[in-house]
Amino acid sequence: MKQTHAFQTEVKQLLHLMIHSLYSNKEIFLRELVSNAADAVDKLRFEALNDNSLLADDPELNIIITANPDDKTITISDNGIGMNEAEIIDHLGTIAKSGTKKFFEQLTGDAQKDAHLIGQFGVGFYSAFIVADQVTVESRRAGQPENQAVRWISKGDGEFTVETINKSKRGTDVILHLKEEEQNNLLSDWTLRRIVKTYSDHIAVPILMKKAPEYNEDGSVKTSDELEAVNRAQALWTLPKNDITPEQYQEFYRHVAHDFDEARTWTHFKVEGRQEYTGLLYVPKRAPFDLYERDPKHGVKLYVKRVFIMDDAKKLMPLYLRWVQGVIDSNDLPLNVSREILQESKDLDAIRAGSVKKVLSLLEDMQKNKPEEYAAFWKTFGNTLKEGIAEDFANKERIASLCYFASTHQDNETQSVSLADYVSRMKDGQDKIYYITADNYAAAKNSPHLEIFQKKGVEVLLLTDRVDEWVTSTLTEFDGKKLVSVAKGTLDLGNMADEAEKAEQKQAEEDNQNVVEIIKKALGDTVSDVRVTTRLTESPACLVVGEHEMSQHLARMLEAAGAGNQIPHNKPVLEINPSHLLIQKIKSESDETQQNQWAKLVYDQALLSEGGKLDNPAEFVKRMNQLILNTPV
Numbered sequence: 001m002k003q004t005h006a007f008q009t010e011v012k013q014l015l016h017l018m019i020h021s022l023y024s025n026k027e028i029f030l031r032e033l034v035s036n037a038a039d040a041v042d043k044l045r046f047e048a049l050n051d052n053s054l055l056a057d058d059p060e061l062n063i064i065i066t067a068n069p070d071d072k073t074i075t076i077s078d079n080g081i082g083m084n085e086a087e088i089i090d091h092l093g094t095i096a097k098s099g100t101k102k103f104f105e106q107l108t109g110d111a112q113k114d115a116h117l118i119g120q121f122g123v124g125f126y127s128a129f130i131v132a133d134q135v136t137v138e139s140r141r142a143g144q145p146e147n148q149a150v151r152w153i154s155k156g157d158g159e160f161t162v163e164t165i166n167k168s169k170r171g172t173d174v175i176l177h178l179k180e181e182e183q184n185n186l187l188s189d190w191t192l193r194r195i196v197k198t199y200s201d202h203i204a205v206p207i208l209m210k211k212a213p214e215y216n217e218d219g220s221v222k223t224s225d226e227l228e229a230v231n232r233a234q235a236l237w238t239l240p241k242n243d244i245t246p247e248q249y250q251e252f253y254r255h256v257a258h259d260f261d262e263a264r265t266w267t268h269f270k271v272e273g274r275q276e277y278t279g280l281l282y283v284p285k286r287a288p289f290d291l292y293e294r295d296p297k298h299g300v301k302l303y304v305k306r307v308f309i310m311d312d313a314k315k316l317m318p319l320y321l322r323w324v325q326g327v328i329d330s331n332d333l334p335l336n337v338s339r340e341i342l343q344e345s346k347d348l349d350a351i352r353a354g355s356v357k358k359v360l361s362l363l364e365d366m367q368k369n370k371p372e373e374y375a376a377f378w379k380t381f382g383n384t385l386k387e388g389i390a391e392d393f394a395n396k397e398r399i400a401s402l403c404y405f406a407s408t409h410q411d412n413e414t415q416s417v418s419l420a421d422y423v424s425r426m427k428d429g430q431d432k433i434y435y436i437t438a439d440n441y442a443a444a445k446n447s448p449h450l451e452i453f454q455k456k457g458v459e460v461l462l463l464t465d466r467v468d469e470w471v472t473s474t475l476t477e478f479d480g481k482k483l484v485s486v487a488k489g490t491l492d493l494g495n496m497a498d499e500a501e502k503a504e505q506k507q508a509e510e511d512n513q514n515v516v517e518i519i520k521k522a523l524g525d526t527v528s529d530v531r532v533t534t535r536l537t538e539s540p541a542c543l544v545v546g547e548h549e550m551s552q553h554l555a556r557m558l559e560a561a562g563a564g565n566q567i568p569h570n571k572p573v574l575e576i577n578p579s580h581l582l583i584q585k586i587k588s589e590s591d592e593t594q595q596n597q598w599a600k601l602v603y604d605q606a607l608l609s610e611g612g613k614l615d616n617p618a619e620f621v622k623r624m625n626q627l628i629l630n631t632p633v
């Protein structure tokens with residue numbers, strides 16, 4: 001019995017978009033369908049490891065493409081895993097990708113921009129509707145009897161039908177009823193052959209088509225119904241590098257990564273020794289939609305001796321390299337390896353460690369030899385790569401060298417300063433790398449904590465990404481130089497402070513003992529201490545925390561994330577600038593109530609200028625107005 005189902009709303013939207021934005025790229029439909037067919041064959045080969053009978057009736061795995069001019073159809077058949085009724089309804093009626101919501105939010109309605117987004121999201125099966133006005137899918141799951149096959153039909157408008165049919169062979173036939181305007185072009189074997197060669201040559205399964213016509217000696221045409229493979233049908237990563245063109249690497253990338261775009265770069269390596277494995281790993285140009293989802297998909301597929309074992313193999317790459325795409329093919333792991341076994345596998349640990357090093361070398365090479373490419377890479381994946389400093393202890397220094405930051409050395413927020421750049425510009429006598437963390441660039445750049453560094457021409461790194469707090473808590477040194485927050489601890493300029501300045505500081509402390517006491521009394525236990533500083537040249541005051549305490553910025557971030565009760569409530573120290581007129585005003589004020597009001601104003605300002613939130617903003621406004629207007633409190 002035929003049942004009618006409606007597509008999930010997102011599928012309807014995707015179909016509409018696909019048809020309207022990808023028509024200039026229509027040939028990709030074949031690549032996508034062949035790619036799905038190849039995946040289906042891979043999956044069957046894997047299941048057959050445990051149950052060889054699945055292959056018995058039809059052991060030669062392949063994909064067959066035929067043009068049927070009489071019916072105006074093209075059929076892409078595979079003898080892979082197939083789908084049962086529930087699977088076909090689920091797989092070809094809904095989208096189950098993480099990041100789907102984000103994808104739909106980003107759509108603009110501008111066909112060209114959206115075409116890129118769709119590409120990034122992955123076009124897949126639905127691209128069939130770019131060239132077809134009806135698609136019929138007939139599928140029989142491996143292991144199911146002949147009369148338990150299923151037929152799925154849709155015109156791509158909003159619904160599809162499903163019915164049970166007989167199908168003599170396992171696997172899936174995708175039958176495209178071509179739109180009238182496509183028939184001329186696509187019904188030609190020659191065109192199909194060219195498209196397959198262009199996009200799918202790297203597919204490891206043989207793609208069979210009817211033999212090309214030949215000419216007899218007398219000039220007549222000899223046609224035959226025999227099939228021949230039109231692709232190379234060898235796993236690309238097993239070939240020597242010299243035999244692979246950049247275009248072939250890119251086409252393979254599109255297949256493994258399900259990406260529409262090209263890869264930015266790749267590394268192809270073979271490791272021999274205790275563990276033997278081959279890797280072909282790519283750095284994409286764009287970030288996937290689920291990059292920051294809770295359970296992001298990993299991009300590296302595991303093969304054992306050319307047999308596909310699993311995708312989304314989280315153990316093959318650390319979380320901070322979750323965007324790396326490609327394959328790792330091991331010669332030593334057992335073929336029946338499961339996710340559970342992988343979890344414990346020491347062999348896999350070695351493969352992963354080796355592969356991570358290859359990726360880091362690839363990035364180092366790009367950083368050194370193609371700085372512009374690297375800058376573009378950094379913009380896309382820098383934030384996640386940085387997580388590696390905290391996540392991957394063994395490679396901490398290497399990853400740190402690959403990181404770029406914004407800094408006071410330049411006057412825009414581009415992250416383009418490496419720690420090595422910073423070190424090379426350090427002043428005579430400077431032995432530390434200074435940084436500040438803040439919610440955003442403007443807050444960091446204008447922080448009062450930077451004043452003395454500006455005066456002395458010392459560079460400060462401006463860290464404004466969420467992961468930066470985490471990064472700086474792990475990366476305490478680089479190249480033998482300590483990383484120091486300018487908002488923590490007492491100001492220590494090391495050898496950069498000359499004797500005269502030290503004497504000046506001492507004198508200032510003595511001269512301002514009194515005002516320090518006044519402010520301390522006024523603020524009570526809001527602060528842990530009040531002291532005189534030379535770090536300020538323009539602002540009246542700033543807040544600092546102890547060297548080993550959580551920064552105010554991190555405390556605010558945790559609070560915003562709802563982890564307020566986990567924050568240790570360390571009180572900050574208020575540091576004052578004795579030469580500022582406001583501090584002098586407090587000093588010269590005789591009325592104690594007035595002194596209190598000024599002191600509180602100074603504290604609130606210090607909190608505001610580092611991006612903090614006032615407990616009682618209305619009171620602050622009231623107090624400031626009274627002080628400005630000099631009205632009684």
Ligand code: ADP
Binds near residue numbers: 036037078123124125
């Ligand atoms: P993707 O391939 O990116 O997952 P598609 O929309 O192309 O997305 O396909 C959706 C799902 O449908 C696939 O993940 C697969 O499970 C199933 N599928 C598609 N084509 C085939 C096929 N030829 N054989 C078996 N399953 C298929």
